[in-house]
Amino acid sequence: MGISLRQVEAKQTAKRGKLSYAERHKLAIQHHKKQFARSEYDPVSFVSRTRINLFGILVQQSLVSIAGIEEVLNIFKPQVILEIGSGFGALTTYLGVWAAINNAEVYSIEINDNLVEKAKKVWGGLPINYYAMDEFSKEWLDIVTKKILVGKSCKFVFCDGADKVRELKIYESMLDKGDILGTHDWVKKEANKKICDYLTKKGFNSFKRVMWEDMNAGIMFWRKEMITNRFVRDSGWKT
DSSP: OOOOHHHHHHHHHHHHSSOOHHHHHHHHHHHHHHHHHHTTTOHHHHHHHOOOEETTEEOOSOHHHHHHHHHHHHHHOOSEEEEEOOTTSHHHHHHHHHHHHTTOEEEEEOSOGGGGTTGGGGOTTSOEEEEOSOTTSHHHHHHIIIIITSSOSOEEEEEOSSOHHHHHHHHHTTOOTTOEEEEESOOOSHHHHHHHHHHHHTTEEESSHHHHHHTTOOEEEEEESOOSTTOBSTTOOOO
8 A cells, every 4th residue: 555645744744844734735636646546447446536625625535435424424313423633624514514404513623723724614504613622632532521422322433633543442432332433544454453353342343344445445434332233243244
């Protein structure tokens, strides 16, 4: 696998300090053009890697990723959607529209507030609660445990920040039976199998793992405890 956008960004940030919105946007477009070039003659890879724009804002997830998130939302109807890593805010906007239609609330956090400057212009009428702060800070984690995830029947946490393994391990402990945990930039590799095994031991069941991995969708989902036959514990990815 090639170097990820976040890895490239980390190197750039180390050299030049925090990237501006324009620099981050340029870097993302360059990255996705390379992804597009590699998938030109592979229809499945083409769909799984193709990015779109929403209101002129680059969507950092692929078409397949968006479809997967939509499926999870429509099946489980979460009351609260917690997005770790707003990025440019395009997915946040999409989640906000879904939440408005389905009487839910979106909470999103991004340490680099400059990235979402365009997206925030349309958030005023949407149920989006945005925080510009460090996702690993005690202050933020207190907000999550004492406010955001309290007293809701179904929660969906989507980890798309700078350290997804760390995020998954932090937020799995905050979820209750029936809640959903998801992540982006997922690839089929041994390290991620270990994460699946870890979450299984914590009472989570994966959702369509084989399908997402075969399509190179870049997403993965789990639900806390098996309460429907859509989910298969351990390695039984048969949905």
